[in-house]
Amino acid sequence: MRITILATALLGAALAASATAQQRPYTPGPQNISLPADWQARFIRYATVDKPDRKIIRNIYINPEAFEALAPGQPLPYGAMIIMADQRARVDAQGVPLRDAAGRMIPEPAFIGIEMQQKERGWGEGYGPEQRNGEWEYARFDAQTGARRDTPLNACFTCHLQARGQQDFTFTAWDYANRAR
Ligand code: HEC
Known part of the structure; x- marks a missing residue:
């Protein structure tokens, strides 16, 4: 009996949660993205890029589910999250x-x-055709607090669109999936 009550309570909570999610329709913007709390423990660092001109090192991580699904010539899977964390050289x-x-x-x-x-x-x-990156959104975070930063993101869209429109708008992720191994 107690188990039934608990199960009913859990089901109710799950329904309430999904109803809340459905009440918020998608609107474009970085508010759709949050930095996953466990990214440093869970995500896979698949690329490290030295940028001598900017004197930074870029560490690039992807969630394991998307990493498993990377395939040559294929767009990245839904649910893909790529995090680029810069360090000073x-x-x-x-x-x-x-x-x-x-x-x-x-x-x-x-x-x-x-x-x-x-x-x-x-x-x-x-997003307009001059900006839209398929089904991708972009965001920038404060490296100390993990809070989303309120900065313009137009350049993210235009650069990734112009340089990598045929590679599912990604650089190192596409290259990694297509590298001969
Ligand atoms: C002028 C072009 C340009 C702009 C603007 C730009 N990027 Fe990128 N982005 C790149 C390049 C090139 C890479 C590959 C790493 C490198 O060489 O720095 C990259 C890599 C990334 C990656 C790692 C994924 C991958 O496949 O390599 C993420 C995430 C990312 N950028 C997000 C952003 C965000 C967010 C913004 C805006 C705040 C932004 N980018 C602005 C060119 C750009």
Whole structure:
């Protein structure tokens, strides 16, 4: 009896939660994206990009479900979340980035900026053709607090659209999926 009551209560809570989700129709914008609390423990770092010109190192992570579904020539799956966390490069007295034995730049420990793109079914509706990136949204986060930052994101859309419109609007993710292994 007690089990039935508990199950009924849980079912009620689940229905209430899904009703709340359905009451909020999609509107374009970064408010659709949140930084998953467990991303550092759960996501897979599949790429690291040295940017000597900007003296930063970019660590690029994807959620494991999307990682499993990456396939050559295929768009990324719905539910894909890609997080790019930048670190400052260690530099010498002249400000030139230091390199390790393998020639890679050496990061300072802290993240200085976090950018993210996420793809969900039905997203992207409402952006003009000069901006829309399929079903992707973009957001930027404060690296210390994880809070979404209120900054313009037009450049995210236009650059990813123009450079990677044929690669599902991604750079390292598409390249990783298409790299011969
Ligand atoms: C001028 C072009 C340009 C702009 C503007 C731009 N990006 Fe990117 N983005 C890139 C390139 C190139 C990469 C690959 C990593 C690198 O070389 O820095 C990338 C990689 C990424 C990635 C990792 C996914 C992948 O497939 O590599 C994310 C997430 C991302 N950008 C989000 C954003 C967000 C959010 C903004 C806006 C705040 C933004 N980008 C603005 C060019 C751009």
